[in-house]
Amino acid sequence: MSDTWTDLPGEFLAGVDPAHPERSDTATHMKRFGSIRHGEAYLAWCRYESIIAVYDQLVVNTHGGFFIDRYTEMATRVCREAAITRYQGEQWVGEALCLRDRLPKVATTLRDGILSRELIQTVISRTDLISDDAVIAELDTEIERILRNRKGAWSKPRLRDMVDRLVFRHDPDAVRERRKEALDKRGVWIDNFVDGTGEITGVMAAENIRIAEKAVKALADTVCAHDGRKRNQRNSDAMFALLTGTAYECQCGREECDAEVPDPAEVVCAVTTEVIIHAVTDPDTLNGGPGIGWVDGHGVISGEHVRDLAQRPDATVRPVTPVRTAPTRVVAERPTTKTSDDPDSPVEPSSADAPPADMVIVYPGAQSADPYRPTAACADFVRVRDGYCTEPGCACSSFASDLDHVAEYDRTNPAHSGATSSENLNAKCRFGHLHKTFGDWIDTQYRDDEGHLVTEYRTPEGFVILGDAETLEDFFPNLRRIRYEQPPQAPPTPRVITGDDTPSTSNRLAQKHARRRAERARNRKQRLADETEPPF
Incomplete structure (x- = not known):
């Protein structure tokens, strides 16, 4: 009898005929992608369950061992059956035991396809140093609650940050001690490879890592466009030049090379004084x-x-809200405050004259001379709020991303669509921004009943993909009380016609914007209907 799978359970198929997959449309296959991802998570959960069962049979319920202990005997079965290394087999066993003994509720999110095995590993590693049973039980409950109740996708950086913020709040003393121990272990190590290369590793404070990285990249990018080295190769050569004080040169080989490569010492001084760590x-x-x-x-x-x-002498502390700009108004909004013992509950501002917790402070969001451009304060706020690129799974920093109007700004009639406001702006990496601008995808951004900012992406065939489940508003809830909006009397953008082809191009763009507005209106209508009439 063959062990080969000839078919998959119906839950995997999502309506696709396995004998004729080409007969299903793209939207159906997109649904199948999600079903397969859930199935992979369920199979990983099944493997953990079997590992636990074998562990109980061979380790817990069996005593002794002549030359080999029972745990080794059990782990050997796992690694040899899968033809993996002993380290990988013991990793599977360790994860299974952790999920059973420390994170049983989080384990159910793997079973139900909410997290993948890779993301489960992130949760395990970020909670691994918690030794207090009561604290780990609270974390298990809280993480599972957020994963089940939050609408959106979990990328690895977002999940890592979510778990870290809960760990830091539940066990601050342990975190403080671990940071001290980690700093005490900083140092530099080298490893020689067999092919004439080697590796140098430096462990230091996070902010120093960022400064060092900036210095390396700043020097590496001073060569001309004809330099034949790849980025990582240039970074390696620049790092050597910085460490040894030797010259770093462009390797284009051209006599007319116009690259202005500075002395490495000058780069270090410039970066140390100019690098911004947000x-x-x-x-x-x-x-x-x-x-x-x-x-x-x-x-x-x-x-x-x-x-x-x-407290660093080179640090600059700035509030998120603009210092010299008064708010346009303070408006009431549905309270999103939770119970006081909830770690996600808003932290009230320290200012004695701060408005009530259910009020939203509104500032001007667009430049008075050009309503398409956000103010510097609005742009900074959106990047602080998002933290990362809002494309699902993208780990690009929001501070290295473009700001995009979710609903397209109508340059012909600015009052018609796409206001320059914090609620209609989000951060997108350069690829995501270009793909949105020139592609046929549609994204939507709105707040759910709990006040969370939700982003959705709709493919051209109508399949909806949820954006990230968290923003930095979940870390600092007072950010939800700040808005930047376009002034109602913003001046219109001048329209200049320079040739016969301009009207047709403008018409095509207007038609594209109108089509997207109509699609968003249909999506919103359907979403509101789904919220009003939940499925049985």
Whole structure:
């Protein structure tokens, strides 16, 4: 009897005929992608379940072992059956035991296809150092609740940050001690390879890593466009030049090369004084209260680490809201405050004259001279709020991304569509921005009943893909109380016609925008109908 699978359960197929997959349309196959992803997670959960069963049979319920202990005997079965290394087999066993003994509720999200095995590994690794049984039980409950109730996709950086913020709030003393131990272990190591190359590894504080990276890339990018090295090769050569103080040169080989390569020492001085490391926190944490911070390119950091950064002589501390710009108004909004013992509940501002928790403060979002352009404060706020590119699964920093109007800005009639406001702007990496601009995909951004900002992407064939499940609003809930909106009396954008082909191009663009507006209106109508009449 063959062990080969000749068919899949119906849940995997999602309506696709396995004998004739070409007869199903693209939208159906998109649904099948999701079904297969859920099935893969379920199979991983089944493997963990079997590992636990074999572990109980061979280790827990069996005593002794002559030359080989029972755990090794059990792990050997796992690695040899799958033809994997002993390390990989023991990793499977360790993960299975962790899910059973420490994270049983999180394990059910793997069974139900909410997380993949790779993402489960992220949860396990970020909670691994928690030794208090009561704390790990609380974390297990809280993580599972968020994963089940939050609408959206979980990329690895977003999930890592979500777990970290809960760990930092549940066990701040342990986090502080672990950071001290980690800094004590900083150092530099080398490893020689057999092919005439080697590797150098340096462990240091997160902010110093960012500064060092900027210095390497700044020097590497000074060569001309004809240099034949790849980016990583240039980075390697630039790093050597910085470490040794030797010259770094363009390798294009042309006599007329116009590259202006600076001395490595000058690069270090320039980068040290000019590099910007974006760290986000709230005033209470900055003033010594309990809380967390978030560092662009690294993730969640402790409150103590935040204060260390703020006390650096080269640090600049700025509020998210513009200092010299008064809010246009304060409006009431449905409260999103939760119970006081909920770690996701909003932290009230330290200012004594702050508005109530159910009020939203509105600032101007567009430049007065050009309503298409957001103000500097609005642009900074959107990047702080998003943290990452809003494309599902993209780990690109929002501070290295473009800002995109979710509903397209209508340059012909600015009042018609696409206001320049924080609720209609989000961060997209350059590829995501270009794909949105020149492709036929449609994205939508709105707030759900809990006040969370939800992003959805609709493919040309009508398949909806959810955006990321979290933004930095979930780390710092007071961000939800800030809005940037386009002034109602913003001046119109001038329209200049320069040739006979301009009207047709303009008409095509107008038709594209109108088509997208109509599609968004249909989507919104359907979403509201689904919320009003939930399926039986």
